[in-house]
Amino acid sequence: MTSASLKLGFIGLGIMGAPMALHLVNAGHQLFVNTVGELPASIASSSAKACASAEEVTRNADIVFTMVPDTPDVEAVLFGASGIAAALKAGGGVRKIVVDMSSISPIATKAFAKKINALGADYIDAPVSGGEVGAKAASLTIMCGGDEAVFAKVR
DSSP states (O other), rough: OOOOOEHHHHHHEEHHHHHHHHHHTTTTTEEEEOOOSOOOOOHHTTOOOSSSSSHHHHHHHHHEEOOOOSSSHHHHHSSSTOOOHHHHHHOOOOOOOEEOOOOOHHHOOOOOHHHHHHHEEEEOOOOOEEEHHHHHHOOOEEEBBSSHHHHHHHH
16 A cells, blocks of 8 residues: 555544644545534645545545544544444455544543454554644644554554
């Protein structure tokens, strides 16, 4: 999988997620997005494809990033109705990677990773530090946890 061929998903286009997603679009990646509410203008006017649900994002992307506010939000995006897990249950094709960039409970993260792994996908925990300014400037610090080979693919 080369970086030129990456089909990426991004869920959560708030004050940090929107600029992060836009950097991926500007780097030339094919991006599928979903968020609560309206798409930010910067994303709507880009080449990113809006999807109706996290499930649709996951069906289209090989690597799916989540950037949502808190533990219950991550759980809903992963395992709620039309969530990421619904697409993983369908199986088949390329082994998907889920990268959660939200700053959430480490205990919950471990449980989420086990559930995602059980569905045949990989999981990287990747909370960020740097806030909105760092997201806009592409200067966030990302602390990653997960399988080293999976991390290498995402990197």
